[in-house]
Amino acid sequence: MTDEPEPRGESGGPDEYPTGDEVPDDALSPEDITLFDTDTNEVDDVNDFATAEWTESTTADERVRIVVKRTVSPTPVREIAETAAVSETKARNTLKSLVEEGVARVEQTDSGAAYQRDPDRYLIEQIHALSLTEGLVDRIQAAKAEVAEYREQYDTESPEELLVSDRSLTDEELTDVSHWRTTVRDLEYLRAAYRIRQAKENTASSETRTRGSDSSHASAQ
Template identity: 35%
Template sequence: MDESRPDPYDDINEAVERDWKAETTPSERVKSVIRHTYTPTSAADIADGAQTSPKTARKHLTSLAEDGFVTTTAGAHGATLYRRSDESLITERANRLLAEQSAEELAERVTELRAQINEYRETYGVESPEELAVQLGRETLDDTGADTRTDGSVVTEWQTTRRNVAFANAAISIAEATEHITGDRSPSVPADDSR
């Protein structure tokens, strides 16, 4: 085997990166990188991922921050760090839900999910998945009732259900606001009690 030849995967990755850089603007690449950046990250690291200079990345990140797509925080030595804003994630997910279902269908789904949350509360005798996690931790430490202990995955399922209610409610709110602006009204949705 010829060891001087590059790994074929390196060639493929380089070709994909070249094509991406040729087919997109620095602004598009910065937005693509920050779209998947959930922890505070330096402009230099984002620039590296976006194949542009830190100065260019910083310019586009500043613009995205002004638009609410990016959140900034102060890093060490006064550096600005960037990450995707929670609001932009919520809006994107809500709009995706609205593309798949009507506000009325989402309202029905919220009712079903709230019933599921109430069932968790009644079944486990606690008000939140976090309280259930504490309860499960105590059971583990006590090491009693090993055969009857609740599977820890219930905590994750409850949290996911609660998060899905929040996203569906956000989608419904966007639909109602849009309809209000255009002069239409949709049926109201019951108040949220999905702690």
């Protein structure tokens, strides 16, 4: 054994511990413990840094488009401009262009024009994106099976019929109704996505056959 102190372990504990004279006589209470202080200036700095990075990596038009595509209710130009880190004038001009493009929808309110994403355009884009995903048929089958289970469990064709029936529903059953409705909606979206995929495949096959026929006809001449 040596008189050299043992190295500090991986736990990162202190090299020296308080002596008996340094330990307080009375036990600490929760009131004696000071929690970590939050430096609000540091939080502001982080937010400013994130905004600066966003503005450097995107254009003003791109930021307004991103913000409005996430806006689900009529929102004043001022709020959209603030979120997108652009001037109100720039936001207003870009929003007008997005309305013409069909991406945004405008509504006149007492305080002026308010904008939100166009729900029809957004739904079409979501269904199109869904048509490109893997396992689409499996998801359709799973949703169909879940709907069938609800129908068998409650002996009715739809969640709406269950709600208007004379049956008193528990909280758990009301939760089932909510999930049932969501599954029915998802199934409609999945089927729409599948029809889009089928249409694309049929169109591609038709174009391939047409090109093949034209090539054969040209070779025969």
